[in-house]
Amino acid sequence: MSAAAAIACPLCAAQKAQGIFRLESVPVICNQLWPDRAAARAAPAGTVDLQLCTGCGFIWNSAFEPARMAYAPGYENALHFSPRFQAFAAELAAGLVARHGLAGKHVIEIGCGDGYMLDLLAQNGVASATGFDPSMAGASSPFTARDNVEIVGEYFRSGQLDRPFDAILCRHVLEHLDDPLALLSDIRRAIGSRDVPVYFEVPNAGWMLETVSMWDVIYEHVGYWSAPALTALFRRAGFDPVSVGTGYGGQFLMAEAVPARPQPDYLDPGAAQICASARAFGQAADAELQRWRSALQGCSGSIVIWGAGSKGITFANALGEAARGLAAFVDLNPRKHQRFAPGVALPVVAPEELASLRPAMVLIANALYEDEIIAQVQAAGLRPEFAVIAG
Numbered sequence: 445m446s447a448a449a450a451i452a453c454p455l456c457a458a459q460k461a462q463g464i465f466r467l468e469s470v471p472v473i474c475n476q477l478w479p480d481r482a483a484a485r486a487a488p489a490g491t492v493d494l495q496l497c498t499g500c501g502f503i504w505n506s507a508f509e510p511a512r513m514a515y516a517p518g519y520e521n522a523l524h525f526s527p528r529f530q531a532f533a534a535e536l537a538a539g540l541v542a543r544h545g546l547a548g549k550h551v552i553e554i555g556c557g558d559g560y561m562l563d564l565l566a567q568n569g570v571a572s573a574t575g576f577d578p579s580m581a582g583a584s585s586p587f588t589a590r591d592n593v594e595i596v597g598e599y600f601r602s603g604q605l606d607r608p609f610d611a612i613l614c615r616h617v618l619e620h621l622d623d624p625l626a627l628l629s630d631i632r633r634a635i636g637s638r639d640v641p642v643y644f645e646v647p648n649a650g651w652m653l654e655t656v657s658m659w660d661v662i663y664e665h666v667g668y669w670s671a672p673a674l675t676a677l678f679r680r681a682g683f684d685p686v687s688v689g690t691g692y693g694g695q696f697l698m699a700e701a702v703p704a705r706p707q708p709d710y711l712d713p714g715a716a717q718i719c720a721s722a723r724a725f726g727q728a729a730d731a732e733l734q735r736w737r738s739a740l741q742g743c744s745g746s747i748v749i750w751g752a753g754s755k756g757i758t759f760a761n762a763l764g765e766a767a768r769g770l771a772a773f774v775d776l777n778p779r780k781h782q783r784f785a786p787g788v789a790l791p792v793v794a795p796e797e798l799a800s801l802r803p804a805m806v807l808i809a810n811a812l813y814e815d816e817i818i819a820q821v822q823a824a825g826l827r828p829e830f831a832v833i834a835g
């Protein structure tokens with residue numbers, strides 16, 4: 445841990461930053477696979493230097509360079525192929541329309557992706573739903589088939605709105621912004637004196653800290669939002685959070701707020717608890733990383749990681765020199781096969797190739813699938829050691 449440094453907090457501007465966790469050479473986009481080893485090795489990489497503001501409890505990557513994201517090629521991270529997420533989103537859309545009386549009204553979503561949520565809102569009776577997302581410029585989507593659903597392929601700006609709106613949604617956007625207060629202030633300007641509710645959803649940093657989910661720390665995320673930090677952001681920008689709760693197994697932070705007078709100096713009393721959790725997280729994550737490096741350097745045979753998603757790829761890159769024993773990723777998804785993970789430049793292979801790799805150790809990226817993976821490996825006549833990548 446580094447001592448307090450003169451880095452200004454992007455949320456409250458206090459110079460009370462404390463370093464809590466650092467990862468070198470992480471892929472700028474960890475979910476993107478590459479066609480060959482050389483391209484994978486040359487994939488854009490950056491540093492994560494997580495800082496805790498001991499004033500407001502906000503956590504951010506002070507080594508984040510926004511320009512690197514702007515130049516990075518697009519990536520697919522839509523969650524809505526998962527039945528669990530579909531159920532979550534359907535309940536959210538119905539609940540928002542009911543709680544805020546949005547049937548027959550006009551709703552805006554900032555960072556709407558392919559418009560999956562806009563379509564759900566329309567299904568629940570909103571008169572029209574307009575989304576803003578620069579990644580959708582020139583793209584088509586099955587979710588804009590309705591006449592009353594529209595996607596504008598640009599960044600949201602208050603000046604470009606041509607008619608009144610009755611609610612604003614913004615989901616999984618804030619964690620990508622290096623100046624989140626600027627967006628909130630612009631939304632507040634767009635609302636003016638009207639009584640328009642907003643809904644924000646972000647990954648829950650409180651959950652990440654408590655469960656020491658260190659492999660959820662990725663370059664794409666510059667900000668890590670806990671309830672106290674999100675509350676401070678709202679109040680400073682002129683919103684009164686009427687509810688700040690969690691969902692999706694505690695992994696998402698969900699906040700609804702209404703316009704109020706700005707409190708530009710607001711600090712949330714819950715920040716102290718977040719600071720304690722963040723320091724504990726940093727110590728636990730450092731210890732966990734050292735433990736993995738020692739364990740893998742002591743393994744004489746080859747090692748594979750089952751699961752070529754962001755968790756496994758972040759893990760492999762964080763190992764540094766200790767990644768030398770890694771031979772491959774194994775994944776069930778055929779679209780990932782014969783492609784290479786960024787940074788570590790390891791191939792992704794099908795489970796059938798395990799027999800020829802004869803690994804001494806299989807690292808399991810997602811504990812949910814531990815039993816079926818062990819059964820499948822043993823059914824192939826292999827007897828490696830197994831370990832679940834915790835954190």
Ligand SMILES: [Zn+2]
Pocket residue numbers: 453454455456457458497498499500501502
């Ligand atoms: Zn701060």
